[in-house]
Amino acid sequence: MNKPIPTSIVSLQQASKVYTAGNTKTTALNNISTQFQEGEFTVLAGASGSGKTTLLNIVGCLDSLDSGSVTVCGESVQAFSQTQRSDFRLRSLGFIFQAYNLIPVLSAQENVEFPLALMNVSKTEARERSLEMLTQLGIQDLAAKRPAQMSGGQQQRVAVARALVHQPTLVLADEPTANLDSENSQQLISLMRDMNQKFGTTFLFASHDERVIRQASRTITMEDGAIIRDEYTAQ
Amino acid sequence: MMTLRLAWRNVWRQKRRSLVAMLAIVIGGAVALFTDAWSLGMIKQMIQLQVMLGQGLAQVHAPDWVQGEFAAQQTFVRDRNFERDLQNIHAVAAPSLTVEAMVSSSYNSAGLLVKGIEFATQRQLNSALVNTNIDQDTLAKGTIVLSQSTAELLGVRIGERVVVMTTGLDSSLVSVSAIVSALYSSHSSTYNASNAFVPLSDLQTSLHATDRISELTVLPAERKVTSAFERVMRSYDRENKNVKIHMFDDLNPMLVYQRDSYREMMWIFYAIIGLAVFFGIANAMSMAVIERTNEIGVMKAIGMQPIAVFRMFITESLILGVMGMSGAIGLYFFLDLVVFPNGIDLSAFSDGLSAFGLSSGMQLHVDAESLLNMLWLPLCAVAGTLPPAIHVARMNSLEALRYE
Ligand SMILES: Nc1ncnc2c1ncn2[C@@H]1O[C@H](COP(=O)(O)OP(=O)(O)O)[C@@H](O)[C@H]1O
Ligand SMILES: [Mg+2]
Numbered sequence: 001m002n003k004p005i006p007t008s009i010v011s012l013q014q015a016s017k018v019y020t021a022g023n024t025k026t027t028a029l030n031n032i033s034t035q036f037q038e039g040e041f042t043v044l045a046g047a048s049g050s051g052k053t054t055l056l057n058i059v060g061c062l063d064s065l066d067s068g069s070v071t072v073c074g075e076s077v078q079a080f081s082q083t084q085r086s087d088f089r090l091r092s093l094g095f096i097f098q099a100y101n102l103i104p105v106l107s108a109q110e111n112v113e114f115p116l117a118l119m120n121v122s123k124t125e126a127r128e129r130s131l132e133m134l135t136q137l138g139i140q141d142l143a144a145k146r147p148a149q150m151s152g153g154q155q156q157r158v159a160v161a162r163a164l165v166h167q168p169t170l171v172l173a174d175e176p177t178a179n180l181d182s183e184n185s186q187q188l189i190s191l192m193r194d195m196n197q198k199f200g201t202t203f204l205f206a207s208h209d210e211r212v213i214r215q216a217s218r219t220i221t222m223e224d225g226a227i228i229r230d231e232y233t234a235q
Numbered sequence: 236m237m238t239l240r241l242a243w244r245n246v247w248r249q250k251r252r253s254l255v256a257m258l259a260i261v262i263g264g265a266v267a268l269f270t271d272a273w274s275l276g277m278i279k280q281m282i283q284l285q286v287m288l289g290q291g292l293a294q295v296h297a298p299d300w301v302q303g304e305f306a307a308q309q310t311f312v313r314d315r316n317f318e319r320d321l322q323n324i325h326a327v328a329a330p331s332l333t334v335e336a337m338v339s340s341s342y343n344s345a346g347l348l349v350k351g352i353e354f355a356t357q358r359q360l361n362s363a364l365v366n367t368n369i370d371q372d373t374l375a376k377g378t379i380v381l382s383q384s385t386a387e388l389l390g391v392r393i394g395e396r397v398v399v400m401t402t403g404l405d406s407s408l409v410s411v412s413a414i415v416s417a418l419y420s421s422h423s424s425t426y427n428a429s430n431a432f433v434p435l436s437d438l439q440t441s442l443h444a445t446d447r448i449s450e451l452t453v454l455p456a457e458r459k460v461t462s463a464f465e466r467v468m469r470s471y472d473r474e475n476k477n478v479k480i481h482m483f484d485d486l487n488p489m490l491v492y493q494r495d496s497y498r499e500m501m502w503i504f505y506a507i508i509g510l511a512v513f514f515g516i517a518n519a520m521s522m523a524v525i526e527r528t529n530e531i532g533v534m535k536a537i538g539m540q541p542i543a544v545f546r547m548f549i550t551e552s553l554i555l556g557v558m559g560m561s562g563a564i565g566l567y568f569f570l571d572l573v574v575f576p577n578g579i580d581l582s583a584f585s586d587g588l589s590a591f592g593l594s595s596g597m598q599l600h601v602d603a604e605s606l607l608n609m610l611w612l613p614l615c616a617v618a619g620t621l622p623p624a625i626h627v628a629r630m631n632s633l634e635a636l637r638y639e
Binding site: 057060062063082083086087088089090091093095097099101102103104105106110113114115117118123162 | 236237240241244245248529530533534535536537538539540541543632633636
């Protein structure tokens, strides 16, 4: 059997973003053109200030380009209204942030149910799917715990469950391991990798931790808003 | 559902702040309700006392009767059939003939309204006559009942004689003497200063006004104007051209005006409380918004729509407002039913208040409108949340995520 030709999940064409703060202009993205294929597990590497977060925000429809174009899941998201962007993020994307990830007043399971509730999935179905997701990640024991009762590593694993529960096409994670020790970092990335392989979900995440970067199937290295290296790792 | 759950839990996130905000609503609301109940209770009691001070709830007069004038011409012949009809529906129907008269002792004299009454019926609708030392059903022929204050003014005691001078129906001067048989004291000092009672038949004889009266005072059994009662009175009014019927509201425009208009003045009070609730909640919710900026950023990034974020904050303030309102109503009823179960003792002020027809032991009174007005509290709480809620709804999720 022939492998299906991978389709492009994200496509950036001559994407540029300049921040103006007072008199200083910072080129956060400098004429970037690249693509991410379905099922890729890509890490954005590069020093702090190299533009990783900006790129993720553009792909995540949280920010918009000054010039160039971006297509996510076949949609020209630049043209979306605010409401469309929210809806698109809800249905097609999953987010894992560096910190403040979980909603403090909700339990782990309720946090995982949150995107389903926003999608108007029925209460019972949301219960089932969230518990199933937690079980997939081996953290069903945490279901009833509030974020304050969990360690940083546990919280990030719940965040992964929340990012995946609604079966998004693309999961974006901005330095998800930044606040974790090396063992927890390894575990979290392994978990993401497992999910990537199990569900075929495309992952795009930023990190400057060498041990984390090594686990990616593709490493894009950025510097001053430009891609200076793009490598595929044989797994 | 998720909105309600988030809102409910967010309320309890900063317990102290939420409780302080709620307490402000509870106290503001209870004070408003109490003031309302106090005013309503006072007016209600003023009306009640007026009704029971010989006014009844309806009066039959001569057609050309003018309130406050007591001309002998304004009399009409008693209709005993109608009185019997009224008694059949258990209404009190008390006939009286009132004249302006000069009542004199050897020491002093006073201009009074001398009321010829049938004691048995008059006593049932005139609280002034309830606590006198008269135990028989009629006033003895040739006697007069004065108020304690009038007796003091005239320097007479029970058993002593006064002279009553007035003009008869034919404009002749009528002068008779009467023995003071009893003294009364009503709660209204103005009433005490101007009213005296004699037997109806005595007055009719002196005035050559056989079977004529100037008023038939009627008090329905329910002690309020029911539609059935009003129908009976109105139809009698229509069928008899020689009399005119006046209902309580026609006779007491000031009281009725007070009853109907005091609420219009309460709005100032409600406005002040509303402002306090508005700013209290606006402050509490603005602080909540600042504290939760990052998580709002996360929620929005995941895909929560601005309107849903807005709804979440509004729901939170609605919970605060509704709980505060319930607390206010609870606190009021605690005061009404537990602290003042026997009404509020105004005896310390009762001398001054008696002129207004108010005695001690005033009952608080709330009605449906007072309770409905309490919805103002959650409304102001929600209004106070609008500025911060609109602010978060508009907030850019990236900026919210970056906020330190
Ligand atoms: N909101 C902003 N306003 C001004 N400059 C910004 C803003 N966000 C990012 N930058 C600048 O853009 C550049 C890229 O930032 P970022 O994408 O956050 O890099 P990284 O995530 O790789 O650390 C940096 O120089 C940063 O200072
Ligand atoms: Mg960054």
